[in-house]
Amino acid sequence: MTATKFSESIRTGYDCKGEHIILGGALLNGEAVPDTLIKIPLKTINRHGLIAGATGTGKTKTIQVLSEQLSQNGIPVVMMDIKGDFSGIAMPGEVKPFITERHEKMGIPYETKAFPVELLTLSKQDGVRLRATVSEFGPVLFSRILDLNDTQSGVVSVIFKYCDDHQIPLLDLKDFKKLLQYATEEGKAEFEKEYGRISTASTGSILRKIIELEQQGADIFFGELSFDINDLMRIDSNGNGYINIIRLTDIQDKPKLFSTFMLCLLAEIYSQMPEQGDSGRPELVIFIDEAHLIFDQASKALLDQIETIVKLIRSKGIGIYFITQNPTDVPNGVLAQLGLKIQHALRAFTANDRKAIKMTAENYPLSEFYKTDEVITQLGIGEALVTALNEKGIPTPLAACMMRAPMSRMDILTQSEIDTINNNSKLVKKYQETIDRESAYEILNKKIETAQEAAAQEQQRKTEAKETQRSAPQKSSAMNPIVKVLTSATFIRGAFGILSKILNK
Numbered sequence: 001m002t003a004t005k006f007s008e009s010i011r012t013g014y015d016c017k018g019e020h021i022i023l024g025g026a027l028l029n030g031e032a033v034p035d036t037l038i039k040i041p042l043k044t045i046n047r048h049g050l051i052a053g054a055t056g057t058g059k060t061k062t063i064q065v066l067s068e069q070l071s072q073n074g075i076p077v078v079m080m081d082i083k084g085d086f087s088g089i090a091m092p093g094e095v096k097p098f099i100t101e102r103h104e105k106m107g108i109p110y111e112t113k114a115f116p117v118e119l120l121t122l123s124k125q126d127g128v129r130l131r132a133t134v135s136e137f138g139p140v141l142f143s144r145i146l147d148l149n150d151t152q153s154g155v156v157s158v159i160f161k162y163c164d165d166h167q168i169p170l171l172d173l174k175d176f177k178k179l180l181q182y183a184t185e186e187g188k189a190e191f192e193k194e195y196g197r198i199s200t201a202s203t204g205s206i207l208r209k210i211i212e213l214e215q216q217g218a219d220i221f222f223g224e225l226s227f228d229i230n231d232l233m234r235i236d237s238n239g240n241g242y243i244n245i246i247r248l249t250d251i252q253d254k255p256k257l258f259s260t261f262m263l264c265l266l267a268e269i270y271s272q273m274p275e276q277g278d279s280g281r282p283e284l285v286i287f288i289d290e291a292h293l294i295f296d297q298a299s300k301a302l303l304d305q306i307e308t309i310v311k312l313i314r315s316k317g318i319g320i321y322f323i324t325q326n327p328t329d330v331p332n333g334v335l336a337q338l339g340l341k342i343q344h345a346l347r348a349f350t351a352n353d354r355k356a357i358k359m360t361a362e363n364y365p366l367s368e369f370y371k372t373d374e375v376i377t378q379l380g381i382g383e384a385l386v387t388a389l390n391e392k393g394i395p396t397p398l399a400a401c402m403m404r405a406p407m408s409r410m411d412i413l414t415q416s417e418i419d420t421i422n423n424n425s426k427l428v429k430k431y432q433e434t435i436d437r438e439s440a441y442e443i444l445n446k447k448i449e450t451a452q453e454a455a456a457q458e459q460q461r462k463t464e465a466k467e468t469q470r471s472a473p474q475k476s477s478a479m480n481p482i483v484k485v486l487t488s489a490t491f492i493r494g495a496f497g498i499l500s501k502i503l504n505k
């Protein structure tokens with residue numbers, strides 16, 4: 001009796017007329033129940049989501065299952081691959097007895113398939129080079145990456161402002177270092193006149209931080225050609241959306257760089273994409289693995305920014321999915337905005353674990369069929385508790401779900417397979433070269449040279465004329481330097497960072 005009632009409730013709860021993807025089939029008392037497919041409407045994919053669970057419970061395979069079906073529906077995907085275990089999606093899977101048995105139980109035929117993949121990198125790894133210019137970062141994010149205090153951030157804002165005012169391109173770290181030097185040496189008088197005094201103590205500390213960043217290998221992230229977000233939106237000739245795997249294995253111990261990069265990417269995507277509304281299918285879906293890295297150590301201001309961008313980006317048809325071990329890793333303000341929740345098993349070893357499980361269970365819809373907190377600890381590998389938003393945007397009933405197996409390979413690519421993808425990639429070629437066009441470094445060097453020549457000529461003229469002249473006293477800036485910076489366009493742009501970028505659009 002209960003079984004009939006259960007399958008009835010799942011069938012109506014997950015009924016879906018429009019385009020959708022299928023996660024798997026429902027489980028009751030640990031057993032698959034026939035004819036209870038768990039369907040997620042494409043229409044609500046932009047309402048974001050969470051995939052949580054202990055290590056080895058099936059989170060990454062769940063992302064693979066989701067990505068595959070999005071791609072099949074012509075929706076491109078971005079995957080932040082911190083562990084480097086996602087590349088297998090580029091190759092077809094293998095038919096194995098444990099997989100076909102699994103699929104028979106839920107009544108979904110198993111087929112194998114490979115998906116179009118681009119491998120992207122922030123560092124020297126092979127793949128499509130992701131780069132951004134220093135000016136695209138803006139003073140606030142740039143200061144944050146360098147972990148600067150308020151005074152030092154003020155100096156960074158002044159330097160951005162100077163470059164804005166004089167239309168000097170600020171592309172890479174070499175440019176920025178040159179400006180730091182210029183502001184306290186050759187250009188000291190010029191800076192003092194326009195923006196007030198800049199202390200060498202501040203520029204010295206900033207310079208040390210930049211050198212630190214360079215030593216972490218982050219310098220190659222700054223410069224041109226900067227990445228065009230539209231290159232993430234590609235569809236292949238068969239109508240499958242590209243799976244863009246950003247390989248981040250080498251920055252997992254640099255959470256600050258990772259979170260800043262994430263925020264920069266989201267802001268860029270947000271500002272480039274047209275408004276879409278809630279009606280359609282998603283334009284792009286972003287999976288962020290090890291999402292706790294973003295939220296750990298994030299300041300209140302940064303968390304607010306993340307919360308805001310997550311809220312706003314929905315209307316552009318972008319879905320963001322956070323993957324982490326414990327839902328408590330994600331701040332409440334973000335958690336509250338997530339439509340699809342997929343909870344894999346959690347382990348109850350300690351009192352703290354049990355507390356976390358209770359809290360997690362309370363965040364799921366009440367169910368007459370499950371004792372949620374118990375089920376969370378009993379789920380098998382590749383099984384999860386699911387609640388989604390139906391086509392009307394209403395939460396679906398809680399379902400324990402046996403996830404289908406990925407159509408693509410469940411293991412990583414070999415080096416030669418990776419090489420083949422990169423050799424055939426148009427994007428790798430497009431972003432391969434480092435362009436070093438004339439920017440701050442060259443412009444300031446020229447300026448210094450010209451000034452020195454002029455000074456030498458002047459000196460000669462003076463000696464010839466045997467005249468002594470006293471140069472007019474430097475007019476000091478009328479406005480307090482801090483006030484001047486605070487009211488400058490650059491600072492205002494920077495202070496609100498991404499937000500102002502969004503609001504001005």
Ligand SMILES: Nc1ncnc2c1ncn2[C@@H]1O[C@H](COP(=O)(O)OP(=O)(O)O)[C@@H](O)[C@H]1O
Nearest residue numbers: 054055056057058059060061381382403404405
């Ligand atoms: N949906 C699934 N279908 C078949 N096997 C799965 C599935 N999910 C997980 N597995 C098995 O469990 C292993 C661990 O899954 P994985 O997704 O890597 O865990 P996590 O990311 O949570 O650490 C996989 O290598 C695979 O053998």
Ligand SMILES: [Mg+2]
Nearest residue numbers: 059060061083
């Ligand atoms: Mg994983």
